[in-house]
Amino acid sequence: MTDTQSKPGAGAPDMLPAFGRVASLSDLVGADGAALEAALRRFLQQQRWFAAKSERLDAVSFAPLGVVDGAGDALAGEAVVRTTDGEQRYFLPLALCPRGRGVGANLLAELEGERALVDATRDPDFCRAVVALIAAGGRTETGGGALRATASAARAEQLREAVAVDPSDIAPLSGEQSNTSIGIGRVAILKFYRLLRDGEQPELEVTSFLTENTGFTAAPALLGSLELSRADGSRAAVAALFERIGNAGDAWASVTGSLAAHLRAGEGGAAAEFAFDPGRTIGRRTGEMHAALASETGDAAFDPEPLDRVSLARIVDEAKHEAAGAIALLRGVEGGADVAADIAALGAREGEIARWFESFKQLEPAGRRTRIHGDYHLGQLLVRGDDIVILDFEGEPGRPLPERRAKTSPLRDVAGMLRSYDYAAFAALDALRTEDPALAERARDAAERWRDETSASFLSAWESASGVDLADEGNARLLDLFLLQKAFYELRYEAAMRPAWLSIPLRGIVSLLQKRQVL
Numbered sequence: 088m089t090d091t092q093s094k095p096g097a098g099a100p101d102m103l104p105a106f107g108r109v110a111s112l113s114d115l116v117g118a119d120g121a122a123l124e125a126a127l128r129r130f131l132q133q134q135r136w137f138a139a140k141s142e143r144l145d146a147v148s149f150a151p152l153g154v155v156d157g158a159g160d161a162l163a164g165e166a167v168v169r170t171t172d173g174e175q176r177y178f179l180p181l182a183l184c185p186r187g188r189g190v191g192a193n194l195l196a197e198l199e200g201e202r203a204l205v206d207a208t209r210d211p212d213f214c215r216a217v218v219a220l221i222a223a224g225g226r227t228e229t230g231g232g233a234l235r236a237t238a239s240a241a242r243a244e245q246l247r248e249a250v251a252v253d254p255s256d257i258a259p260l261s262g263e264q265s266n267t268s269i270g271i272g273r274v275a276i277l278k279f280y281r282l283l284r285d286g287e288q289p290e291l292e293v294t295s296f297l298t299e300n301t302g303f304t305a306a307p308a309l310l311g312s313l314e315l316s317r318a319d320g321s322r323a324a325v326a327a328l329f330e331r332i333g334n335a336g337d338a339w340a341s342v343t344g345s346l347a348a349h350l351r352a353g354e355g356g357a358a359a360e361f362a363f364d365p366g367r368t369i370g371r372r373t374g375e376m377h378a379a380l381a382s383e384t385g386d387a388a389f390d391p392e393p394l395d396r397v398s399l400a401r402i403v404d405e406a407k408h409e410a411a412g413a414i415a416l417l418r419g420v421e422g423g424a425d426v427a428a429d430i431a432a433l434g435a436r437e438g439e440i441a442r443w444f445e446s447f448k449q450l451e452p453a454g455r456r457t458r459i460h461g462d463y464h465l466g467q468l469l470v471r472g473d474d475i476v477i478l479d480f481e482g483e484p485g486r487p488l489p490e491r492r493a494k495t496s497p498l499r500d501v502a503g504m505l506r507s508y509d510y511a512a513f514a515a516l517d518a519l520r521t522e523d524p525a526l527a528e529r530a531r532d533a534a535e536r537w538r539d540e541t542s543a544s545f546l547s548a549w550e551s552a553s554g555v556d557l558a559d560e561g562n563a564r565l566l567d568l569f570l571l572q573k574a575f576y577e578l579r580y581e582a583a584m585r586p587a588w589l590s591i592p593l594r595g596i597v598s599l600l601q602k603r604q605v606l
Contacts, residue, residue, distance in 0.1 A: 112162050112183050115204065116149055123149055126195040126204065127166055127179075133192075136265050136281040137177070142170040149181070152229040152315065158182070158216035161207045163227070163234060165283065176283045178315075178325050180207035192259075208267045208279045211254035218271055221311035221328050222246040231318040234325065238311040239298065245330055246310055249275040265484040270331065275310060278327045283315065286488040287388075288324035293380070293458060293480040296389055303379035305372045306477045307332055332476050335362060338369070338468035339511065346515035346537060350530040359537065363473045365465075366544025369504065372475055373463075373545075374552025377497040381457045391455040392494055399452050402495065402565075406572035407444040411437070413575040416582050426590050429597045432606055443605045447568050453561030456494035463500040464507035498562065501549060502569035505542050506577065506595065512538040513591045571599055 115123065127147045131137045152163040161182035168175045181195070186203045193209035207213035220227065220236045227234040238246055252272035260268045260276065269277040280288065294309040307329040316322045335341065342365050349359035381391045392398075414437050417430050433440070460467070461482030469476040482491030512534040521527050550557050557563055577592035600606040 112160050112181060115183075115198075116151060116162065116164075116181070120148075122196070130195045130206070131166060131168070131177070134281075136267065138282055139168055139170050139175055142172060145169045145171065149179070150176075150230075152180075152234060153227045155180075155213065155216045155220055155227055155234075156225075157219055158207070158213045159210075160184075161210060161213045161216075163207075163229075176323075177281050178208075178279055178283055179281075180213060181205070182207035182210045182213055184210060208269065209259050211257040214257050214269050214271070214277055215250075215252070215254050217313065217326060218252075218275070218277060218328060219250050221313055221326070222250045224311070229315070232316045234313055235316055236311060236313050239295075239309060241299065242308060242310045242330070245274060245308075246328075248272075249310065249328065265481075271328075272331075273333070274331055276307070276329045276331045278329065280324050280326065282484075283323040283325070284488050285321040285323050287492060288312075288327075288481070289458075289461065289488065289491045290479065290481040291324055291327055292388065292492070293460075294327075294329070296384075296386070296458075297376075297379055300384050300386075300389075301379035301382050303375060305375065305475065306480070332469065332471060334469035334471045334476065336470060337466055338363075338365070338470055338475055339465040339507075341470045342465055343511050343514045343518070346511065346534065347518040349537075350515055350519050350533055353526060353529065362470050363475060364544070365508075366541040367548045368473070368475055369468065370545035370548025371552045372477065373500065373504065374549040374554075376460065376477060377457065377500070377549075377553045377555070380459065380497070381455065388492070389458055391457045394452045394454050394456050394496055396448075396452055398456055398495075399450065400448050403444055403447045403568070406447075406568055406575075407441055409572050409579075410440060410444065410575045413578040413582075414440075416579055420582050420586070420589070426593055429590075429593045432597065433593075436600075436606055439605055440600065443600075443603065444568070444571075447564065450561050450564060453559055454496055454498075454555060454565070457497060458492075458494055459497050459500045460503075461491055461500070463503035465504070465511060466507075496565055496569070497553065497555065498566045499569045499573075501546070502566060502573045504545060505570060506573045506592075508538050508542050508545070509595055510591055513588070567599065567603065571596060574599070 124147050127149060128144060131147065132140060146169040148167045150165045150167050152165060155161065155163055159182065161180055163180040166177040166179040168177065182205050183198070183202050184205055186197060186201050193206040195204040195206065197203050220234070222238055223236065224238040225236050249271050252274055256272040258270055260270050266281055267279045269279070271277055291309065291312050294306060297303045297306055298308045310328040310330060312324065312328065313326040314322050315325050341362050345359055345361045380389065383390050414433055418434060420430065460477065460480055462479065462484070467477060467479050469478060516530055516534050519527070519530050521530070546557060555562060557566070574592040574595040578589070578596065581589045581592060597606060
């Protein structure tokens with residue numbers, strides 16, 4: 088949710104589905120089944136948020152959910168995708184508009200009469216109507232349930248301001264991935280959840296808890312939400328409206344850019360200049376977040392619980408599974424000289440690694456389990472002056488909702504940020520692109536020194552703000568466990584998606600195992 092507007096997408100391919108004459112959107116949905124399915128298939132395959140790109144699509148259809156008052160010729164609905172693995176449903180409202188407004192990322196098809204069929208999440212009139220529905224706490228009946236809106240009573244003034252934003256000041260934001268975010272002027276951000284999952288959406292739960300029950304201010308307040316309630320009693324989050332916070336972009340870009348400039352300056356150059364202190368500031372805000380999420384309010388979904396032996400064993404087994412899957416995947420990877428020795432070492436000592444993980448079950452459990460961020464790294468932070476704001480409390484998008492809602496140790500988030508510092512150091516080095524071996528070696532030393540010093544500063548500030556004692560042996564070892572689990576998770580991702588960066592998590596894994604005398 089940054090304040091940088093997205094650029095228009097590239098033009099649509101020539102082979103657009105052919106529709107006959109369409110009098111209205113309801114006619115199109117009801118009569119042109121084959122053409123609509125072709126348009127949906129083509130459109131979905133182009134979206135970053137579509138999760139079934141690698142699967143065979145047996146059938147794709149559109150299920151209308153109803154008209155949102157004030158949205159013009161638009162219809163809320165779901166794209167229902169059936170694959171060999173089951174069914175997926177995506178929130179995909181459709182709208183008819185002049186061809187000039189249907190371009191690139193939102194275009195499904197061009198129709199006769201100079202009109203276009205588009206994804207209505209990018210249509211300003213539809214977005215404004217959804218904002219109005221949320222602000223009113225309204226309800227829209229669907230064929231098998233209802234779209235129900237909830238508004239924050241404490242944010243009534245911000246909601247009125249959001250409703251008053253002119254459509255000309257409503258536009259998509261850049262950087263979308265698993266969802267679609269729309270800027271509502273300078274007042275709010277409307278976030279559409281694309282892949283609809285039945286159950287409680289963690290982001291709505293957590294941001295509502297922080298907004299209504301704590302004094303934590305380093306996260307955008309939740310202004311309201313929209314949920315689909317089905318006739319069978321199931322429900323799924325469709326959209327959320329957050330306050331919009333002015334910022335200078337995300338912390339990943341800010342930190343890596345500043346660090347890269349420092350490395351280019353080399354020895355004798357200016358010291359690295361960051362917009363904020365990436366260690367102390369993030370550590371303090373992260374600790375404050377965890378302290379807020381550990382507040383006892385009588386809400387069973389949030390009240391802290393002891394980290395007992397049963398939950399510790401579950402954490403260990405999950406980490407062992409992650410490591411075993413990563414090592415198995417590495418057996419099919421042909422790494423270069425820079426990673427071959429480390430890959431061989433992990434494969435040869437797989438048994439010792441599994442036994443090291445198992446040893447964690449003998450720890451005396453310490454600390455508490457709470458709700459956490461769940462997908463914590465520099466890309467989830469916005470830079471606001473010399474401070475930061477924390478975003479996207481959804482958890483890891485690939486995990487089921489119950490897993491994302493589960494309480495666990497806040498040290499999991501801490502490990503995520505420490506691994507992100509390691510990635511930032513590598514990304515800054517990668518941007519240096521020098522062929523001078525001496526300069527490359529000095530830059531690597533400087534980057535690793537920055538990573539270590541920043542990590543230490545982060546941990547010190549986090550410990551002070553969270554109240555968690557990292558000198559406690561149980562906490563210190565648990566942090567080791569989460570660091571290794573995260574690095575093995577990264578290893579699987581890089582091996583499959585970005586082999587050039589395989590050395591980053593691999594180096595982190597080997598270094599930690601060597602320190603603990605496992606390798």
